[in-house]
Amino acid sequence: MSDLGKVAVLYGGKSAEREISLMSGTAVLNALLARGVDAHGFDPRDRGLEQLLIEHYDRVFIALHGRYGEDGTVQGALELMGIPYTGSGVLGSALAMDKLRTKLVWEAAGIGAAPHVRCDAGIAPDFDGAVAMLGLPLMVKPVHEGSSIGMTKVARAQDLPEAFALAARYDSVILIEQFIEGTELTVGVLGDEALPVIRLETPRVFYDYQAKYFSDDTRYICPSGLPAKQEQAIQAASIEAFRVLACRGWGRVDLMLGQDGRSYFLEVNTAPGMTDHSLVPMAARVRGMSFDDLVIRILELARVGTD
Numbered sequence: 001m002s003d004l005g006k007v008a009v010l011y012g013g014k015s016a017e018r019e020i021s022l023m024s025g026t027a028v029l030n031a032l033l034a035r036g037v038d039a040h041g042f043d044p045r046d047r048g049l050e051q052l053l054i055e056h057y058d059r060v061f062i063a064l065h066g067r068y069g070e071d072g073t074v075q076g077a078l079e080l081m082g083i084p085y086t087g088s089g090v091l092g093s094a095l096a097m098d099k100l101r102t103k104l105v106w107e108a109a110g111i112g113a114a115p116h117v118r119c120d121a122g123i124a125p126d127f128d129g130a131v132a133m134l135g136l137p138l139m140v141k142p143v144h145e146g147s148s149i150g151m152t153k154v155a156r157a158q159d160l161p162e163a164f165a166l167a168a169r170y171d172s173v174i175l176i177e178q179f180i181e182g183t184e185l186t187v188g189v190l191g192d193e194a195l196p197v198i199r200l201e202t203p204r205v206f207y208d209y210q211a212k213y214f215s216d217d218t219r220y221i222c223p224s225g226l227p228a229k230q231e232q233a234i235q236a237a238s239i240e241a242f243r244v245l246a247c248r249g250w251g252r253v254d255l256m257l258g259q260d261g262r263s264y265f266l267e268v269n270t271a272p273g274m275t276d277h278s279l280v281p282m283a284a285r286v287r288g289m290s291f292d293d294l295v296i297r298i299l300e301l302a303r304v305g306t307d
């Protein structure tokens with residue numbers, strides 16, 4: 001693996017998802033070391049990125065989640081330095097971090113997404129108008145956060161102001177979305193390929209922060225059990241949803257399969273969790289790829305430059 005050169009694994013950072021990133025980065029680093037790669041952990045909270053040039057790094061594995069890592073900023077710095085990095089470039093990363101712009105691109109491209117109303121934190125929205133347009137229940141979410149932070153499912157119109165106020169604590173732009181009843185799916189993307197679809201079943205109101213990181217009551221079903229044709233169609237649509245956002249390399253696409261049989265895409269995660277019980281590694285395993293193989297493959301796809 002010496003041809004991969006000296007590799008920095010970026011982890012930690014300054015976002016709300018720092019702790020998760022430390023777990024992902026540690027797992028990635030251990031996998032690279034196990035494969036004999038000259039890999040080193042690098043926490044951009046403590047060191048300036050210019051150290052990557054000074055210390056002659058050849059490639060970067062980005063295991064940062066959220067702002068300042070998954071949002072195009074670190075990608076921009078690496079572009080300027082000319083150091084190949086894993087995952088999406090500046091544009092794809094920035095678009096995917098913004099759930100509103102993501103939906104606008106998808107809607108323009110004819111890719112299904114939940115109908116929504118956009119609101120600004122400082123301006124009291126027309127709650128009745130939103131309910132009249134979208135119906136109930138609704139999902140209220142900040143546009144930029146991850147890990148289900150600041151999100152509420154609202155079943156009664158009178159609970160909308162409180163949900164809005166919560167989301168407004170995290171972001172200046174808030175999305176009120178139609179709540180899609182149905183089956184939650186997530187699709188890992190590796191290069192040009194969609195990994196096997198994972199079906200999520202949670203006894204909770206939705207797949208919230210607690211469900212994601214702390215409780216073990218969510219079931220992850222992979223192979224998904226969907227009919228083969230439907231699985232393939234969802235994989236193809238997920239690749240399209242990923243590409244139209246200018247995403248590349250690897251990532252994970254979240255969607256709801258509505259009771260009407262249609263796909264409603266929720267978001268793309270451009271640097272999803274990479275602990276050995278994270279979802280992309282789970283799907284890779286079903287596809288016959290070990291965690292270490294997956295990490296190496298993602299690193300081989302590292303690049304610099306816009307497409």
Ligand SMILES: Nc1ncnc2c1ncn2[C@@H]1O[C@H](COP(=O)(O)OP(=O)(O)O)[C@@H](O)[C@H]1O
Nearest residue numbers: 114139146147148177178179180206207254266
């Ligand atoms: N419009 C929606 N309809 C139904 N469930 C939703 C909707 N939006 C989000 N969810 C639920 O909330 C979870 C988190 O939403 P998501 O948009 O993926 O944000 P995050 O970046 O926090 O993961 C999803 O995994 C899903 O369970």
Ligand SMILES: [Mg+2]
Nearest residue numbers: 147254266267
């Ligand atoms: Mg999500």
